[in-house]
Structures are given as C-alpha cells and as structure tokens.
Amino acid sequence: MKWYKLSVNEVINQLGSHANFGLTEDIAAQRLKKNGSNQLTDQQKPLWFMLFFKQFQDFMVIVLLIATFIAAYLGEFIDAIVIVIIVLINSLLGFFQEQKAERSLSKLKAMATPNAFVLRNGHWVTIPSQHVVIGDIVKLKNGDRVVADMRIISSTQLAIEESALTGETLPIQKTSQAIETQQLNIADQTNMAFMGSMVATGHGIGIVVATGMQTMVGQIADLIVQAPSQKTPLEKRLQHLGKVLIFISLVLTALVVLAGVWQGQPLYQMFLAGISLAVAVIPEGLPAIVTVVLSLGVQRMIKRKAIVRKLSAVETLGSTSVICSDKTGTLTENKMTVVELFTNNKSFQVSGGYGLTGSFTNATNQVESDMLNQLLMYSSLCCNAEMLDNNGNITLQGDPTEVAIIMAALKKDQQLVEAKTLTKVKEFPFDANRKRMSVVVKDRNNHYMSIVKGAPDLLLDCTSKLTLNGQVQSLSQQMKRQIQQQIESMANQAYRTIAVCMKPLPSPHALKIEQVESQLIFMGLIGMVDPPRREAKLAIKQCKDAGIKTIMITGDHAKTASAVAKSLDIISSEQQVITGQDLEVMSEEMLKQQVDHVHVFARVTPKDKLRIVQALQANGHVVAMTGDGVNDAPALKVSDIGVSMGKTGTDVAKEASDLILLDDNFATIVGAVEEGRNIYENIRKFIRYLLASNVGEILVMLFAMLAALPLPLLPVQILWVNLVTDGLPALALGLDRPERDLMQHPPRPVKEGVFARGLGIKIVSRGLFIGVITFLAFVMAFQNGAQSVAYARTIAFMTLVMAQLIHVFDCRSHRSVFDRNPFGNKYLIIAVISSIALLLPVIYFEPLQIIFHTVALTGTDWLGILLFSALPTLLFGFTRR
Template sequence: MKFREMKTQEIENALQTSIKLGLNKDEVTKRQRKHGFNELQEAEKQSALLLFFAQFKDFMVLVLLVATLISGILGEYVDAIAIIAIVFLNGILGFFQERKAEKSLDALKEMSAPQVHVLRDNKWIKIPSKEVVVGDVLKFASGDRIGADLRIIESFSLEIEESALTGESQPAVKTSEPLLFDADGIGDEENKAFMGTMVTRGSGKGIVIATGMDTAMGKIAHLLQTAETMITPLQRRLEQLGKVLIATALVLTVIVVLTGVLQGHDVYTMFLAGVSLAVAAIPEGLPAIVTVALSLGVQRMIKQQAIVRKLPAVETLGCASVICSDKTGTMTQNKMTVTKLWSGGKTWDATGTGYAPEGEFLDGERAVSVQAEKSLLQLLTFGMLCNKADLVRKGDRFTLDGDPTEGAMFVAALKAGLTREQLFEKFTIVKEFPFDSTRKMMSVIIKDEAGKHFVVTKGAPDVLFARCESILWDGKTAPLNKEYQASVHREMEGLASLALRMIAVGYKPLAAGHVVLHEEEAEKNLTFMGLQGMIDPPRPEVKQAIKECREAGIKTVMITGDHVTTAKAIAAQLGILKGKEKVIEGKQLNDLSFEELEEIVEDVAVFARVSPEHKLQIVKALQNKGHIVAMTGDGVNDAPAIKTADIGVAMGITGTDVAKEASSLILVDDNFATIKSAIKEGRNIYENIRKFIRYLLASNVGEILVMFFAMLCALPLPMVPIQILFVNLVTDGLPAMALGLDEPEDDVMKQKPRSPNEGVFARGLGWKIISRGFLIGVSTLIAFYIVYRANPDNLEYAQTVAFATLVLTQLIHVFDCRSERSIFSRNPFGNKYLVGAVLSSLLLMIAVIYYQPLQLIFHTIAIPARDWLLIIGMSSIPTFLLAGSFLARKSK
C-alpha cells in the first residue's frame, strides 16, 4: 500500500484501526501472535557451549589435537595430557573474551531501548516499543525516539533527525498531508517517521504501518544476513603455518624411518621414533600464546574505550590499508555549531564546538567584547529570543533539547554571556508564529521594558531576505538598495562555499497599539539584521588521527549520505581530500557497473549522497583491489558495509543496535582517533606474534635437529622425552608469552601496511628460523658430544648438559627475537615481563638439575661449575655469531 498517498480515513480503514480509540487489548494480542514483536531479528546467537566448542575449530588447534592422539597411542601420556591442557586453556581464554564482549554489547543495547506513547482502549499509555503492532496510534514530541515506521497524521512544527538511516545530520521537516510525487529515498518521505529516528522539534501523531523487520531499519538489517563475514589475515596465516608444520612432520617421519631402516633398525621402532620427532616439531603452546597476546591487546583496547567483539579483529586492524568512514557522528560531532556571523557589513568568527557554551568571538585574529559590538549583540539576542531550543547539563556534558539549528544559535548566544532568564527580564514574548515547512520561517512578537513591540523573524536566508525592505548597517537602519543587496548576496555565497547552513534574522518595530494576528502581516517589510552560519563540526581529534594514518600508509575515505558540498568541505578540513583525489555522488555510482567502480575506487576520497547498497559496493570494490578495509559508522545504513568489511567499527554511544551487531570493534566513546590506536595495537600484536613464532619454531627446529643429527651419527638420544616436554612448555612458553607483551618499535606507525597475502614466513622470517634453529641444534649437539665422548658410560649426565645447553641457548636467543634488526638495536631490559620470564625459566631449569625429587622425574644429574663454562660458551655462539654477521653487513 502507498500510505504516503492516502488520507487519514483511508489508512484507518486499510489497517482496521481508529485514531480516536486506538486498538483494544484483544486485537493487539491477536496481531502480536500473527506478526511477532516489534524488534529487529538478530542472527541466531551461539549458546555458551557452542561458543566454547567454536574455539577449537582453527587449523592449528586441530593439528594439536592430532598430536595429542598420536602421543596417547605411543604411550606418551604426560605429553598427551600437557598438550590437551594447553588446547583447553586456549579455548577457555577465547571463550571468556568473546563472552565478555557480548555482555558489554548487551549492556549498551539496554541503554538504547526506547519507550513509546500509544493509544490503547481510548487511553494513552507508555509501553516498550517492542510491544507496538501495525495499526497502533502513537504520539511523540521533541526528544522522543520513534518506535516503529509511522504514517504521520498530525504534525505541529515537526522535525525528525534521520541520520541513523540517511547519514544526514540536518533534521527533516515533516508534514501530515498526503504526498503524490515519487520518493527517491527515505529523505523524501515527508509524511512518514521511521523506527530509530529522533524527534528534534515539535510534536505529532502517527499510525504504525510497519514493525520489526518490515521497517526501513529492518530492511537494511536484512542486508546483513547476506553480507559475508571475512576470514582474518591472522586466521589465514595460522592455517598456512599449520599446513607447513603438518608437511614438516610427515617429511621428518619418512626421513627418520628410512634412515633407521638403512642403519639396520626395525621398521616399527623407527616409525615410533619418527612420529615422536614429528610431534616434537609442533609448538604446542603457539595457539594459547596467540590467544593470550590477542587477549592482552583487547584489555589494552578496553582501557582506550574500545570493545573488541572478536579476538582476531585487533590484529586485522594492523593490516588495514583503507578506512572507510561515515561522516555524521563519526568524523563530525553531530552537533550543529555556529562558526560565522555577519551583520551590518562585518563578519565575526565564533570559536568552540559542540553544545558546551565555551568560546569567543573574533574580528579577524582579535577577540572582541560582544557588548562593544552592538550589531553582533543584537543578532545573538534576537537569535535567542526567537528560539525554542534549550540546553541540559548533566555533569560535564551538555545535551540539546530541541532542534539542532536552533540549538546552535542558542549556544552561540550563551557564549556571548546571554541567558534566556536575563533576556526575559528585559523582553516578554507576546505571540509566536511557529516554524513550518511552507513559510520556512519562525517569528515572535516581543515587548521590551519600555513597552515597545517588535517582530523578530528567523528563517531561510533567501525567503527572509525577500521580505525585507531595509537593512541594519553600522548600527543604523538604511533602505535596502542594490548595493546592500549585492553585499548580502556576496556574503551568502561566501558562507555557502564553506558548506555552512545559514539562518537569517530580521526584525521590525510595531506601532503602539498595533495588533498582529497573522504571520503574513508580521513577516513583511522587515529589516535585515544578519546571518548566522553553522556546520556540524569535525571532531577535534580526527584530523590528527587521519594525518597519522596517512603517514602509516593508510588511506581514509569518507562515505556519507550528506550533500556533496558539505562532504567536500569537511573532507578538506580533515585532510582527507588532497591532490587529484576525486569526489563522487551516489547518482554517479548508479551509472557505473561494479567493474567500472573497481577501476576508479582507489582514486576517490569522498563518496557523497550514497545509499546503504552503495556503501556495500564500495567496500567490496576496495577488497577486490587487494585492500584490507576497515568500515566505521553508527547508523543502520552503515551496518551491511560494516559486516562485509574486513573489520567493522561501530560507535558505542550513537551507534544503532544493528551497527553494533555487525561490527568487530565498538568504540565506547565514539572517538574516531581510537581507530588509529587500534591500528597501532594491531600492528604491534602481529609483530609480536611473528616474534614468538620465530622464537618457538627456531627452538623446535633446534630440538629436532639435535635429535636428528644424533640419529644420523649413530649417537644416543641427547635428551629424553620428558626433558623435551619441559623445554616446549617452560623454556618456550614463558618467554614466548612475554614476547607477546613487547612494546611496539618506534617506527611501527611509519611503515606501510603489510600485504594481506603476506605469508607467515615473509620478510626473511623463514630463513631466520632455519638458520637460528640450525645453530641451536649444532651447539647443543656439540656440547652433548664433548661430554658424552669424555665419559660414554654416563649418558644421563651428557643428556643433562645437552638439556642445559638447549635451554640456555633459547633463553639468549629470545632477546634476539625482539627486533627484525639486531639484538643490539633494543634495550635488553626494555621488556620487564621478558626479563622476568627468562629469570623464571632459569630458576626452573636449575631446580630441575639440582633438586633431587625433580632429578628423578626429569632424569638429570647435578652439573659442576666447570662444565657451566662449556654450556654458557656453546649457548652464546648462535645468537652472537649471527648478531656479529649483521653488524658486519651493516658496516659495509
């Protein structure tokens, strides 16, 4: 049905309702049973049990579970229990983090649950919006949130902010009259109100025509069900690593079996040896350490007012090459602010942003006293008198009650030291002619202390200016000749070029005893007083954040439903629009195929007047060009693109429930600059993951090679399985976890974004693992061989020396892993957690070697002081040999 074209009586008949009585209780129950509650359907949430089991589906975890099974089959029950404990710990960590994020999100949703006034059984009652049904009659006024889609049937100076759906911060003027022209979008539905939007001015009534998923908000939310959830770069890399480890394990098994058989050993024995060695190749602690590193990053993000809903999301931000951001409420404050004023040939700038009544007025660079500027004082005074807005203070925060445009003028007057209470001591409002969309003006008749009456009018500049016959110039009233007209038009054009919304103010004195009954009479033969120019200003922290992102090789793209002039102005202020970068409107996108959009998308910095479908296509086009895309927004219109992006970022305060559900990251304080901090955190987390992958795998390569070389040389095994397990869990685990807490290197935000296709062994990591692992294995084997050859009958002692050498070699090597450059490029004591982990590992190793109960478990013998010289010497060779090689290359 085209409710926009229907009269009230026709809507009543169509929906079987009454605007006088409303629906009765039985009819409401019947409709609720048929259509369900008025709420948006969410994707089916995982139960706690399913969420827990979901932590075990990653490829690396599956590899460990296979290793557990093999260890059990081989009778290595201690190994099996240890590995399964690590896997279980990893699952618990991931489960509680994601569960915690969901609870935080639920708390945010509770804060935004609206209540509505509904007519039921001829009585007005207040109910939760979820209980509303089609045919209900609702009433609403300034400050109310619309609870369902309505066809407006009464409208009194009604304006509604629809930025959650359209992206435009300027409230839409509403009417109750039938509309016969075609609507291009929600912004043209002048006789409808939509779920989730906010009444900013006036009041009205409406009949509910759609609820839940049938609303405009619900239809956009439906796009989320078809939007694809992207696999993160970290998940891809860990899966790749898991496959490499599986391949390595298989190759090792084959080589060991063949080598052993050729040396005369039986096949079964060598198969068991080969599988044992293959299991040793898998770093059991890696998934848990990755989870811990991500969890700790999440905790740091919480302190910066960000809730991470999915653990890998933090690391993914580190790969981001493009940030697509909504303008209204994300880059801007969604608070109209007067920034320029003009009267009588003079222009003033107003400082301060938002609703806090703080700022000053500048004549050029010089601050002026408003009391000394008569024209400015009058302009601000009349702007406050002809005004219905009010400011509410809650602690240090100020919120607006009323229309944003009027709020901007009201706050400007407060900055000048004016208050409504003081003005009402001097002036009395005698009569008011409210604003309506036809006249585009509002007027009041005021009486001053002397008993004189004035008409004060404000409204659209072109309309009000046409009603003027004189102008206030240099404090005097003068006829509005062509010269003055040209001056006013030049000023209007100048303010328009800055994308400022303009409100004109005019007035006229009334003769004594003259009574004005109609607005037509009041709003003619006016004196033009001046203009107030306002804009939804950028958030103060955004410009610097965008600059730092650009330095990090990350492009910021503005995607907005607002007008192109406003979008360009804000983008230029923020440093988004530079050089030859383009600005494209939604109507131009309609004429482009997806392939054509792909061709130009990297050259565009601003997309204006776009629909939710356009946003989705832009994100997909950037992804097809190889970019990792972060999409930020707060409205329902942003949600499909937020979900499709590699990482979706929603606003916690102004964000809709649908946007939050679609996101991976929620900014609790709506601060765009937090995204920059998250990118830095993400980059650091990934670099730390590379550090402990390097450390763990080099250690494991060393363990494998020392065992393998011993087999090749027909030597006894240099270590027993329980010693290898100790190394894997303690010596590997504690320092690796501490590497996950390493502070970022100084140039982390000066580097270009890494490629999402970058392999886990990229940038020389594979070579570093193999070369370090080789030297670790050789050094350990040499120490073992020297001691074993000196006393072949005491194998357990030689194994103890090999064990101590391996542990100490790895603990020295961990400091080399802190930098891509050299062990000498960073302060070795800069990571206090690493120092603590190394000392703890050393103490545990000493306890295993010298504490008799542990000697029995780990098959060790106390090492005399003289042999420690051999151990320390062999342990130092790998790291310092390679560090010296690095310095030699650097000096050339």
C-alpha cells in the same frame, strides 16, 4: 496482552508509569530484579569441563596418549606417568587460555551493547539497554535500535524498519493511535515498536511493554539459528599451516624412526621418540595463543578508546592504506560554538566560547536586537536538542550543531528558549539529501508558520524574500550576492554555516514538504566553529609516515572543508577539493582516475561516500571509512574497516561497523591501526620462535640418527622442552610493544603470507643453527659408557632449552637483537625466568633426575652450555635483517 488495542493513557496506567515523570529508580530496580535483564539468552556456551576435555581432541595429543598406554603396557610406567602429567599441564594451559579469551570477548560484547534514553524520576537519562524495564518511557530518534517492545505514545514522522521480524524492507510509519482490530500481525501493529528493529526516520516516545525473552524477538529466539563464529583470514592461514606441519612431521618422524631402527635402537624407544618429535614439530598451542593474543590486543584497543566488533578487523587494520574520515567531531573537537550571526545585512560577533556565558557585539538599536532574538528563537525551535535543568544546573544533549544554536540563544536571553510563545506542531526531520530540517509552529493566536534551517547555498535557492529592518522585502539579486559573499566569508574562516528561513502558512494540515520549504523568507546565517583536535594533526602526520592516505569527507561547504584540511596539513594551498556536484557528473571510471589524487571531498551525500569507497577499493586500497548516521551504513558495510562514532553514532551505524570509537577521535583510528599492525607482527614473532625451536629439535635428532649415535634427547625430555620453552615465552612475545618504526613502513599487502618478508628463511636458518649447536654440544660431551650418555643428554637438553630461551629475545625485532632493550617486555622476562626455574629442578632434584634421565651439572658445564646456546644469536645478532 494486545497493547495495540489500548489507548496511550490505558497503557501507561496499566504499567504503573507516568508520561511526564517515568518510573522512579527504586521501582525500576525492583522490576529489573523481578524480570531480569533486558537481553536475549545467549547461545548456550560449553560447560567448563567440556572445554577442558576439548583440549584432548587434538590429533597429536591422541597419538601421544596411545603411546602412553603402549609404554605402560611395556612396563615403562615412569615414562607413561610423566607423559600423562605433561599432557595434562599442556591441556590446562590451553584450557585457561581459552577461558581468558572467552571472558575478554564477552566483555567486548557487553561494551558494544546499545544505550537507551529513558525518563527516570522526571529526568531524561542514558542507561545501558539491558537495564531497561517494563514501564520505562523511552525516547526514539533517527538511527536508534529499538531496545525493547514498546507501545508508541507520541511520534513525529516516525518510521521503523522491521525487516528482521516481518521481512518487509520498507520502513513502517508509526502512530500513537489505538487500533481496534482484534487480530493483527506484527507488520500491521503500527502503534508498536519491536526489539531489534531500527528507527529509519523521525523521532518519537514509547513505553516499554515487554523486555528480554518476553519480547517478540525473544518468543521466536528458539527458531533463530545463530551463525557460527567465522575464522579470521589469519586463523584460516594458520589452520592451513597446521596441516602442512602435520604432513612434514609425519615424514620427518618416519625418517627418524627408520634411521634409529636401522642403527639398532629399540623399536619402542624410537616409536616413542618419533611421536614426541611429531608433537614437537606441531605447535599445538599456536591456535590458543593466537586467540589469546587477539583478544588481549582487543582489550588494549578498548583502553585506547576503540572497540573492535569483529576479530577479523584486527588483521585488516594492519593493511589499511586509506582512512576516509568525517570532519565534525572526528578531526575536530565536536564542540560546536556559534561565533558569528548575520542578519539585517550585518554581522554580529558572539563571545564566550563553548559554554552558556558570553555577549553579542555590534547590536546598535532595538530593531537589530529584536532581529537577533528572532533569529535565535526561531532556529532553537527548529532543533531537537534537549535542555536539562537540574536544580539550576543547565546541560544540553543532542546534535552538536543544535546544541550550539540553543547555547547561543541561552547566552542572549534564556527566555528565547524557555518562553513558549510558539508551539511546534509538525516536523520534517533533517534529511541528508535535502540538507535541511523544517518545523511548523503556531503562535497563541493560532497563526502558523514554517521554520527551515539548513545548508545556506541550497536554502538560498528556495528563498524569495528577506527580513530587513524588521520588514519583509523581496530578495533582490544584489542582496542575494551580499548574502553569498557572507557565506563565502564564513566558509573561508572554517565556520560551519547554517541558514535560517521562515514562511507564514495558511494552515499546517495536508501540507506537503515542498510547500513548507519553498518561497521562503531569509532571516539570517549562523556561523559556528568547531576547532580541529590538537592530536589529529600529529595523527595525520603518523598516517603519512606509515604510507596511509587521509581523506576528509564532509557535508560542509567546500571552503570550510578546505580551511580545516589545510590547518591539519591534509592538503596544501593548491590542492583540489571535490564537491558532491563534481561527483554527480563523474563516471565511475573518471572517479577511479581522480580519487587517488584527492584528499578532501565536500558537500557529499551518503551515496557519494559509497562511490568514493568503491572507487578506492577498485584501485586496490584497503579502506577505513568513518560514519555516524543511518545513511552512512552502506558505506560502512562496504568498506574494509567500517568505523562508527561511539558518542554521536546511531545504532544502525554501529551495527554496520567493525570498529567503534568511544571518543569519536581520528587519533583513535590511527592508534587502532598501530595496534592492529603490532598484533599481526607479534603473531609473526611467536610463529618464528615456535617453528625455529621445533626445527632445531627435529634436526638434532636427525643428525644423531645419521651419525649412528644414541638419541641425544629422550621422549620425556622433548615433551618437557615443549612445555617449558614454548608456551609461556611465545605468549609473552604476543604481548610485546610495537617496534619504534612500526608506523614508518607502508601497509602490509592483504594477501601477504605468514612467512613473507624473509620469515621462512629466518625460521629455517635459526632452527638449523639451534640443531647444529645442540648436536655439537652432545657430541663433545659424549664418551662411551652409560654414564657418559646420561651426561651428554643432559648437556644437549640444557643447551637446546637455553638456546631457545636466548633466541626468544632475537625474535622481538626484525633488526639486530641489540636494537631493543631486552628488559622492554616484562612479561617475556618473567616467562624466561619461570622457564629456567622449572628447568633447574629437573637436573638437581634427585627424584626428577630419575624421571628425566638427567645428571647434575657443574659451573664449568653451564659456562660451556651458555657459550654454545648464545652462538646463534651472536652470529646473527649484529646483522640488520
């Protein structure tokens, strides 16, 4: 269907919708069921059994399976069966871990999908984009992602960027007029909006004509090659670590096998032992555990109101050294409330706080009351916030500043908003560079005027007259100074100040923006307050303690920014605030020199934000930058961690970001940084645990070979150790809570290696001690004779396992093992108890004794085992490492 050829009414009728009512919920539900969700079919995921067989592609597992066939060929059927069972159990664990990680990431992706503002049952409501159906009336505004293919039915300066479909980088102006041309390419369909494109400027309304795979994007989806998922820097480092460990394992295995054969051990036994050791050296569960820990960490961040869009951001968060934060809504509550009006050269206080009830003080006569009404009515017209009346229950939706203006007008007189004495005919949307918004309105006599609201200092330069006592007068220099003093006074009280101006127009047609916004008549000022968030002050202190610098970047007046920054302890009274005007005269080199000493930037543009981020990065900082608008996207993209607002942020900003704040709260960024640090530290913890355990296993075998003693551990026992004592405790370490001083250390250097801060020494030293005490336990238990060998192996087997299970608590802290409550990680307690429960049947259940070549132990044996096992922790545990 060529929807662009039809008129608006024809499209609405054909789709069974209504321009002022939309669809009913029942009809929408029927269409959703019939046509399916409004989403593109995901890249086909591997089937569950393919994911399971993937677990057997690991090089060492393949070698182990080959050894199993050799064992079976030589008649060692019990060993062969046990090895197969252990490999299967390991593979099942890996399979379930990958499945859990995949489910977590799928849930994350679902949460990051955009919403749509649609007309249902006559009311505008917000719904998930996948619930949009054909015939839905959808509102589009600056920064939105178009969620389906639509026919435009009304537009105001609406321009949409469609480069993903057309390759054209410039936004395309949209209209609602039908186009008669028979064949048009996408770029020329100027009355259509297509799924996946972005609203660059203006706003409009469209009716959905296609959803999901029926959209233009859906029809060419088979031609879109989805980029493979990129590994995080941490995963790349761990992949490199795996290659190093494979080389080490091959060398050590060869040494053990050669030493054993030289000592007269059977070649087959040593071959199997060598392969078992090779598997022991390489923590094959490490990649799966890292993925699970990252995905579970992401889930914890969601509970803390932060959605991580890219796993690599988790690692980068831990290195963040500067957070550049917007003021409004992030450091403040985003509950803009008008508290003061200035008109007729007089201030009027507004009471009632955030809400629709309140009163105005100081209005002494009818002229002043009329001027207040005029100021509030005109400023309300120059807004796009929505007033929704649901059976007398009035709610407001939209930009917080505009909501505050309409709220103040409703407090004064509801008729100021509802009475349509003036009609909006044209709009010039707010622009970050102009810092103002303009509308053209007409009265019932078809007289036209423009209304402009925006930054007071800039609008005052465009003003030549003012209204005083109901009369228009020339703006004298004295009156201009009085207005500037009032602006200063409001700014000193941390008010956000908006100026409102107007101007009669001869005709709205063919007017350029310069004509609408010049030679204006000053009407008044609106002062509003947005109280700082109580939790923001504590979060900023946490940042200071963690060596993270907080920079406030805002478009507000310098004095307003300074007052808020002082109340939050971002700056002291003598510290400098740099404005956008200051930045304009600074070279890149000057900015690099200054930026490390500045904590507040005011009156900045999106271009300024980009320069600030780049200057900080040039000085070696890892920068997190917040933003919510279309123009913030470049700075979000360039920053190391782009943070977008979940409530007020545009879809463009969210697309460019790495982190989405569901509550638009600065404290949530700090919480995410803490979570990112903890995830990285937990990964280091289980690397420390796994590798120290593996070093201990290798050394106990090597010591025995060099001492010409029998093998202290049999291949099947080594495999059981890997299964029982590695996987579950390591995963539980990945869920550990942060240490109490986690946010009292400086940020981690970006290029820091996995083994930095002495981790490599801890792994080798503890692994050495585990190997030594296991070897000593074996030697002390060993006496000549077959029965003695089985007993000594059982002692060594149990000592190794218990030493590792005690060592896992040591890995929880970089200090002493006694520095943390051993019961502080319930998952670890469960994992250790489970490991012991799986271990006991191996030595007390007779069928398993035969398989694992073990014998039952006495209480005295256990006392000796526990004493030996605890020695490494007792030796190191009291030291602060």
